Amino acid sequence: xxxxxxxxARAAADSQLRFNLRKATHTIRGKRANVVAELPDWLELRAxxxxxxxxxxxxxxxxxxxxxxxxxxxxxxVHWAADADEANRIVTDLVKATGETSVVKVKSMAxxxxxLNEALHxxxxxxxxxxxxxxxxxxxxDRPSHILVPAIHRNRAEIREIFLDHMGEWxxxxxxxxxxxxxxxxxxxxxxxxERFLTTKVAISGANFMVAETGTLxxxxxxxxxxxxxxxxxxxxxxxxxxxVVPTWRDLEVFLQLLPRSSTGERMNPYTxxxxxxxxxxxxxxxxxxxxxxxRTDVLADEVGRQALRCIRCSACLNVCPVYExxxxxxxxxxxxxxxxxxxxxxxxxxxxxxxxxxxYASSLCGACYDVCPVAIDIPTVLVHLRARAPHEPAExxxxxxxxxxxxxxxRFGAVQRLASRLRRLIPRRAPGPGPLxxxxxxxxxxxxxxxxxxxxxxxxxxxxx
Amino acid sequence: MTPATGSRERILARIRAAVAVAPEQRIRRAYRxxxxxxxxxxxxxxxERVRDYRAIVHxxxxxxxxxxxxxxxxxxxxxxxxxxxxxPGTWLARADAEVExxxxxxxxxxxxxxxxxxxxxxxxxxIAETGTIVLDAGPGxxxxxxxxxxxxxxxxxxxxxxxxxxxxxxARLDPRRPLTWISGPSATSDIELNRVEGVHGxxxxxxxxxxx
Ligand code: SF4
Numbered sequence: 001x002x003x004x005x006x007x008x009a010r011a012a013a014d015s016q017l018r019f020n021l022r023k024a025t026h027t028i029r030g031k032r033a034n035v036v037a038e039l040p041d042w043l044e045l046r047a048x049x050x051x052x053x054x055x056x057x058x059x060x061x062x063x064x065x066x067x068x069x070x071x072x073x074x075x076x077x078v079h080w081a082a083d084a085d086e087a088n089r090i091v092t093d094l095v096k097a098t099g100e101t102s103v104v105k106v107k108s109m110a111x112x113x114x115x116l117n118e119a120l121h122x123x124x125x126x127x128x129x130x131x132x133x134x135x136x137x138x139x140x141x142d143r144p145s146h147i148l149v150p151a152i153h154r155n156r157a158e159i160r161e162i163f164l165d166h167m168g169e170w171x172x173x174x175x176x177x178x179x180x181x182x183x184x185x186x187x188x189x190x191x192x193x194x195e196r197f198l199t200t201k202v203a204i205s206g207a208n209f210m211v212a213e214t215g216t217l218x219x220x221x222x223x224x225x226x227x228x229x230x231x232x233x234x235x236x237x238x239x240x241x242x243x244x245v246v247p248t249w250r251d252l253e254v255f256l257q258l259l260p261r262s263s264t265g266e267r268m269n270p271y272t273x274x275x276x277x278x279x280x281x282x283x284x285x286x287x288x289x290x291x292x293x294x295x296r297t298d299v300l301a302d303e304v305g306r307q308a309l310r311c312i313r314c315s316a317c318l319n320v321c322p323v324y325e326x327x328x329x330x331x332x333x334x335x336x337x338x339x340x341x342x343x344x345x346x347x348x349x350x351x352x353x354x355x356x357x358x359x360x361y362a363s364s365l366c367g368a369c370y371d372v373c374p375v376a377i378d379i380p381t382v383l384v385h386l387r388a389r390a391p392h393e394p395a396e397x398x399x400x401x402x403x404x405x406x407x408x409x410x411x412r413f414g415a416v417q418r419l420a421s422r423l424r425r426l427i428p429r430r431a432p433g434p435g436p437l438x439x440x441x442x443x444x445x446x447x448x449x450x451x452x453x454x455x456x457x458x459x460x461x462x463x464x465x466x
Numbered sequence: 467m468t469p470a471t472g473s474r475e476r477i478l479a480r481i482r483a484a485v486a487v488a489p490e491q492r493i494r495r496a497y498r499x500x501x502x503x504x505x506x507x508x509x510x511x512x513x514e515r516v517r518d519y520r521a522i523v524h525x526x527x528x529x530x531x532x533x534x535x536x537x538x539x540x541x542x543x544x545x546x547x548x549x550x551x552x553x554p555g556t557w558l559a560r561a562d563a564e565v566e567x568x569x570x571x572x573x574x575x576x577x578x579x580x581x582x583x584x585x586x587x588x589x590x591x592x593i594a595e596t597g598t599i600v601l602d603a604g605p606g607x608x609x610x611x612x613x614x615x616x617x618x619x620x621x622x623x624x625x626x627x628x629x630x631x632x633x634x635x636x637a638r639l640d641p642r643r644p645l646t647w648i649s650g651p652s653a654t655s656d657i658e659l660n661r662v663e664g665v666h667g668x669x670x671x672x673x674x675x676x677x678x
Contacts, residue, residue, distance in 0.1 A: 051493045060481045064481075086473060186665050194666075214642065249636065270652055273645070279603070283644060293477045301480075
């Protein structure tokens with residue numbers, strides 16, 4: 001995997017990718033702004049979301065133990081995985097114990113993060129992705145490029161070709177004479193996957209939230225592939241990062257408002273499923289929860305960086321990021337692209353590779369990501385913090401070279417930056433008054449204000465040459 | 467026991483070390499909760515928001531429910547209909563005698579469900595502001611698969627089941643039951659961001675709101 005600068009330069013040269021990304025990010029961003037503006041209490045919800053997550057992280061040991069007890073009492077089984085290998089081993093053993101050799105999967109970033117599909121494959125188990133975009137990615141032997149719309153780098157003609165060429169290798173082939181109308185393509189996917197849903201006995205999922213108080217798991221989705229996986233198989237295995245826990249059932253009233261509006265720009269996503277252990281006569285007979293660390297406790301130990309664990313994976317920060325828009329998701333070399341990827345990946349994996357060391361530079365610090373984040377993760381501050389930790393010189397020089405490439409023709413970019421940096425001056429470095437916000441800023445600053453917008457610096461110094 | 471026990475203790479120890487000096491956070495809930503709305507407003511808002519998802523919506527008095535249901539089934543050409551236990555019998559009183567009613571007892575297999583034309587159900591709670599219907603597998607709703615596999619879902623919502631916003635719905639629901647929150651029919655935007663209804667869940671959602 002090349003460092004971010006090189007891979008992003010390559011992506012920026014791909015005009016189809018750039019066009020698709022731009023269209024997607026701008027469309028979703030517009031929809032999001034509309035539905036967020038509908039809620040007069042958005043800022044209060046955001047503050048509550050942030051506080052609930054911080055409180056949970058502060059007491060994570062307690063809530064995980066409570067969750068474990070609640071899931072177990074409701075008839076589920078809980079497993080703890082310190083790293084990717086252990087999680088893969090646990091899941092592989094669980095699948096093997098069922099005697100099955102195929103599983104259906106609902107889109108899950110945690111299982112992508114640990115390379116579960118590959119591990120299962122080595123054990124002779126085929127994992128079928130069932131989310132339409134994930135299916136496109138899987139059939140095309142490709143990688144996701146966006147959290148919410150993983151196949152956004154593909155257009156309809158490419159999708160048609162992927163379906164015609166590869167569906168047959170995985171099961172029911174694409175219908176003869178398949179056209180490239182999205183409706184026809186979605187129908188082909190429906191037919192291809194339906195047989196699989198009706199016959200597969202093991203499913204693997206992630207979860208958006210886990211409720212410590214009740215042991216309830218929550219999945220938000222649109223297509224119904226999630227419902228299929230959570231309902232029809234006999235065994236359900238959920239692999240979930242330890243940071244996904246929230247204390248109480250009531251806390252969902254916050255996140256079920258924040259997440260759909262921030263993510264797809266809808267008031268509510270088409271389907272949300274919640275389940276607590278097993279329910280006799282309804283859904284899987286056996287439920288396993290695999291709690292995944294895989295670097296999360298390292299993130300938690302970093303006083304500044306730990307706020308990345310508040311992330312609810314809405315992808316709003318991707319859609320406003322000028323660097324992501326030009327670089328594309330693949331350039332980040334991780335399942336977590338965009339601004340959140342730039343702070344989460346190097347913390348989860350460490351900064352030993354050139355790619356991971358360069359990620360904290362994959363940003364212009366314009367602050368747009370912080371403004372849209374529904375749990376108020378101060379991404380710019382974490383980026384600056386991580387830059388100080390990265391092997392400095394080479395990463396910085398490499399990214400400056402890439403930046404010249406990316407930003408050369410982006411006139412608008414300078415204006416955005418200057419505006420952001422001007423607004424920034426209005427933000428106090430400490431939150432006013434007593435209360436939780438102020439308590440938080442007692443120990444840290446609100447983002448440092450760039451003395452000069454990146455673009456101006458660039459013009460003045462000709463890219464740092466002077 | 468298994469090595470997993472070792473990981474449990476290791477992860478918990480790492481967490482404790484990581485947050486030992488982190489400041490405690492207080493949770494303030496300054497957002498809106500406990501909203502109240504007149505019944506007419508609730509019904510109107512809910513109907514409008516469900517329509518936004520391209521679902522079919524009817525608003526009728528209780529007396530008109532059997533006729534509305536019969537018309538809907540006829541228009542759709544439903545011959546084989548899944549009927550969950552506990553569904554009020556009067557709702558189907560005027561449906562065509564030709565419509566075969568399939569009970570889930572003994573449980574229908576997934577393949578059998580796949581061969582039906584649709585399902586009729588009640589619900590547990592509905593949310594006006596988001597146009598969301600919540601099923602909790604209670605009377606008239608059946609287990610989760612019943613409203614998932616058939617391609618058409620006809621759902622009846624009684625006015626007193628509609629709450630203004632998400633917080634009021636969360637407060638009413640029992641997390642120990644398996645819940646399905648439905649906002650419009652199944653949909654995807656994965657192909658060039660074009661919205662297409664019906665990928666895996668029901669392609670058509672038709673909602674009858676009972677006003678009294
Ligand atoms: S960092 Fe914030 S905006 Fe970005 S995906 Fe996570 S929650 Fe969403």
